Amino acid sequence: MRQTAGTLNRTWLAILGILALAAGAALLLQSNGTLHALLNTARFWEFVVTGDLHAFFAQPWVVAVILIIGVIMGVLGLLWIIAQIPRKNRAAAYRLHDDGSQGFTLCDSSVLATAVESRINNLPGVVTSAALLRGTARAADLSLRVTVNDRADVQDLIHRIQTSTLPELSSALEAPLQRSQLQIDVSGRTQSTGTVVHSTGTVLH
Amino acid sequence: MSRDGQRSSRLRHRPSRAIPSIIAGILLLAAGVALAWLAITRLANGTWPPLLQGPRDWLAVLAWNDPAIRQIGIAAVVAGVVLLLCAFIPGGFNALTIDDSRSGAGAEEPPVQERETVMTRRAVARLAKARCLQIDGVGSAAATATTRRVHLNVTTSLHEPGDLRARITDAVRARLEETGLSPVPQVTATVRSRD
Structure with missing residues (x-):
């Protein structure tokens, strides 16, 4: 990212x-x-x-x-x-309302990014995630890196992100996102809990 | 030496040529520091540093047909070709594209103008290895992935592997298809029996 x-x-x-x-x-x-x-x-x-x-x-x-x-x-x-140092270049504070007569509303992009991360971390199969917002409040770019376990249903995860996380972020910004980038990584640790059932070799009649 | 940091660059990209750029940057910096040091020493002491005496004497008797000129020319041509190759050889992509239109967002189309979904090559290799390790008969597995090909090195305890290789490639290909990789890389496997 x-x-x-x-x-x-x-x-x-x-x-x-x-x-x-x-x-x-x-x-x-x-x-x-x-x-x-x-x-x-x-x-x-x-x-x-x-x-x-x-x-x-x-x-x-x-x-x-x-x-x-x-x-x-x-x-x-x-x-x-x-210039070789990789940079995040994340957005500064978003100006959600900039009408001077009504007052200003500023929101740090990292607050929104943390909220997105916490939503995604609760989705099935997700090990960890990192979100980064760039651009402006009216045309925000969302970059996501989601690390999943090796048994995760990737298409289901994408569907959940597209139908819940992105609309929520867009709703918070009161504008459609300019760009959404999703990078899927797979955890190096083999999943050995959850749906895996180890046989004991005992047969019950 | 500035770069556009306002918008996101693409997640799926080719190598950034950081190593040749760092080497060239260090050489440029070293040459600049040497020239500045020579000039500052001349300004401070009123004379050029004595270490310039040797190069100055050498330059004074150097003819255009001297072998040293030819060697310097060849070295410059080689350096130029290497730099141009570094600039123009594209290199492989770091990630594979995932077709996110298959995820069935349907009527609830996400409020995004431009989408990009990728899986890193390392992640594809890990996914392939994990699926391979679930197949009966597989002892251990190692996977490597490029944007076009996934290769598995499998060790089995079976004396007669039979159709194990076909079962591995079919299962891994099905897993990659189910993940939505577009295009699905070619899956190959090498099976070795453990003695």
Whole structure:
């Protein structure tokens, strides 16, 4: 249910990949003279650095440019690493009534999420659940993760959620939900109670 | 480097490429810190750090046809291809879709504009394993699931497993169908007799 940076990662990996590929190809073409033939660049036996490096690096603007480039690269790298942390991004307090003359009604989305969880935890076959609300009160997104035991009737559970939990939440918000997401997980512990009957081997006449 | 956190992203998604992104982010950060440190040292001391002397001498005598340039070019091409593969190879979905229209909400259609119901691959594997363990003759079972296929490795104490494999695949497929997975993944099983 947590949100990851999939699109961001693909975009930046593609941009860096294209830059690295273009730079590598240009170096290879320059080193064997092909780039000189195509674009009239330096000849392949010439030195890479033709001027005086000491004089170049002694100029004050070079230090400033290196500092700015370093800071930009460092900040971008740090932000990219931070973006990898999965986030819930849950909604802040919902404004159920926002007519100033009548007063405001605020409701923290976590209160509604807890109410949804407690309703779902009482459904048959449910081991635990987690609910998360995003969006606004008029167009709320509900994300649910429901862990069931391995004998649960999943379709019956979905039916119960759709016919009781979702209408109740919608009624509380006084608006239809924009989106409902339900992720079913199965508990790793094999169900050995409830409907399971172990035979004792004794036959009663 | 921002991302849309206002609405929910889809539960059934492909890998987020977090590991290559973290590696690339760390390399970018390290390069940025190194450049900033060099510039700050130059501003503070009035001279560039002595460790730059070696690279500067090397650059001063480097020709375009030097083997080192070719090696750097090859390394950059390889890194570029790897990054592009990381970006464009889609990878498998993390979950399987459940057909929630079968649950018979009927006239009481839920007040939702858009619905998504999924079961994680791990959950499908656990469901298949649990159903398999209920079948007579199955000693132990391990299951793996992808979005298209569920495979069971079963150990039995039967010397002649007979139709056990068919019974396992039929029972597990029926359980997955009953759960509402759409499409139902192909179920395969390998049965080994315990000696």
